[in-house]
Amino acid sequence: MAQLALVVLVMSGFMTVFVVSARRMLGLHIGFIRALFAGLVSLAGLGVFNLVMQRPEQQGILTGVQFGSTLLVTMGFLAAWEVVLPSGSMGSPAGWPRALKSRIARGRRYSHIVSIAVRHGLRPYLRGRSGGWAQGRSGGGSKGPSGGGAARLARPLRLALEEGGPTFVKLGQMLSTRHDMLPREFVSELSRLQYQVSPEPWPVVEEALVAAYGVPLETLFKEFEATPMAAASIAQVHAVWLHDGAKAVVKVLRPGVRTVVERDLDIICRLAAMLERRTRWARAIGMVELAEGFAASVHEELDFRVEAANIATVRAAWARRRQDDAIRLPTVHEELSGESVLVLDWLAGEPVGGATRLASASEDDRAGWARALLATLLDQVLIDGVFHADPHPGNILLLDDGRVALIDFGSVGRVDAQMRAGLKLFLLAVNTGDPAALCDALLQIVERPDEIDERALERALGRFLARHFVPGSAPQVQVFADLFRLVAGYGLTVPPEAAAVFRALATLEGTLTTVCPGFTMVDEARHFTGGRRGGRAGGPFAQPSGPSSSIPSPEPAVPAELLAAWELLRRLPRRLDRVTSALEQGRLGVGVRLFADARDRKYVRSLVHEVLLTFIAATSGVMSAILLSIERGPEVVPGTGLFQLFGYHLLVITAVLVLRLLFIISREDR
Secondary structure, three states, X not given: OHHHHHHHHHHHHHHHHHHHHHHHHHOOOOOHHHHHHHHHHHHHXXXXXXXXXXXXXXXXXXXXXXXXXXXXXXXXXXHHHHHHOOOOOOXXXXXXXXXXXXXXXXXXXXXXXXXXXXXXXXHHHHHOOOXXXXXXXXXXXXXOOOOOHHHHHHHHHHHHHHHHOHHHHHHHHHHOOOOOOOOHXXXXXXXXXXXXXXXXXXXXXXXXXXXXXXXXXXXXXXXXXXXXXXXXXXXXEEEEEOOOOOEEEEEEEOOOHHHHHHHXXXXXXXHHHHHHHHOHHHHHHOHHHHHHHHHXXXXXXXXXXXXXXXXXXXXXXXXXXXXXXXXXXXXXXXXXXXXXXXXEEOOOEEEHHHOOHHHHOOHHHHHHHHHHXXXXXXXXXXXXXXXXXXXXXXXXXXXXXXXXXXXXXXXXXXXXXXXXXXXXXXXXXXXXXXXXXXXXXXXXXXXXXXXXXXXXHHHHHHHHHHHHXXXXXXXXXXXXXXXXXXXXXXXXXXOHHHHHHHHHHHXXXXXXXXXXXXXXXXXXXXXXXXXXXXXXXXXXXXEOXXXXXXXXXXXXXXXXXXXXXXXXXXXXXXXXXHHHHHHHOOOOOOOOOOOOOHHHHHHHHHHHHHHHHHHHHHHHXXXXXXXXXXXXXXXXXXXXXXXXXXXXXXXXXXXHHHHHHHHHHHHHHO
């Protein structure tokens, strides 16, 4: 018994030494399960190498080679495991069954989605044969192909998304608003998803409502219409009458949709990454970024408490300035709303995408509605700092009283004061056609790299202005695509909040075109800042509020340089106070240090480390080859010379160093 305990203790010691050494050589942090498996592999390797190397006549001189080879095998096992299954990817062992079940369900759903795509003839586009409109887009063209190529693909894509379920229907609805990215054939076909979603049966919805409230519906509502007014991919809307006689609408989450959507969003992000690696058309439109933004937006829409809070925030900002009589916002009945149910006041009207009144409306009425919508969104972005992030035609109501209402605040964007100032400078620079001011405004909006050729960027922006804003031209929504392409070309990163603004504007462009064909949103927005009412948005240059300030003024905008100077003067007192305080206390100093940034020091340190490892490994490898090639020399034991003994040890050291170096490089590339 004592001998068995001693053997177990020795084996445990060997396992610990090899696992700890391998972990430290690779720079990994591993859990108990992974360490246990690595220890068992090290014991197996030690046993095999003991049989192969430790012969009686060798008298144990290859023990170092045996231990080094065992360490190499242990390192290889841990490195392979880390590549296949990175640390932390499956959580704790207790969660492995659930993770495995989730992987199986995701794999089954993934196969189902692929089969839908293949059945509708989309298989070539998953393999990278982009063809048709995609080639035109990736080539930099602003228009889709002529002929029926895009039309033949648009309908199968719409049918596949519709069959894919609520998440893919929502994806199609979002894509139908991207006039800057997709040809008109796709936009027209995908727009049908805004209104062609089958509702859930009433008994299923009633059961979900009773489960959410915990009481019969008659307790809370006087009357409840079983037939939905509208059905979307994630929720559907029913008309109700409250006990006080007021009419309202109930927005209820589709039963079981949350689990399906969460799984499908994960699949969409994985598909986007795969397509961006394999196809040109996916790289051209930034598929991964598009999928991530879509997933974040849908996550918010799964909780109606978020939408209720968004409505309250927008209404509060709306109330701080004069409300525009042409626009209405919904009111939430908070006592009847929750995570899966949202009760709003009744707004009598119809979505602009299917509004029958548009056909009979005059051109002036259409233009007035379009201007009111544009002014409202720009007010929300540049003044309030919180805005409707998804103004597609299904979320804009044309009311019976002739006004327009914004609904569905499941996704809103937020912009801080500095970003609002940059966006305002951007609009002013576009209006004045000044590329230098446009460059300054753009660099205030985006996240710039450490080094950038500002003169080249300024010239590129000058060409951008000349292409889209030359006098007499009619700017189109393609301006957004060209701007994003220019920003990406110079290594600039658009922050999420700024990207949300541009996406909302691109979505609004499609809505405004539906409301008033021929309405040029970009041209109207150019004059917005110069003619809007003042207060906190425009500083000393803003115009006073009044009845005539609800639409852009035709007067020339204030030069961008003046507003930029005003922003500088506004921040100057605070900066001067900091400098004078530091001077008074003797803390003012100017220092320039090489590699002052911690990231620079880390990069140089890792680079020197890798270079030294490469040099040592190469030297050790060359020396081992030379020593092993020497046939003559003193023998340690019969058949093994001293030079060969050193060569074997150096060869093992070389293999360990090379494996460590390759693993470090592979982790940096991920």
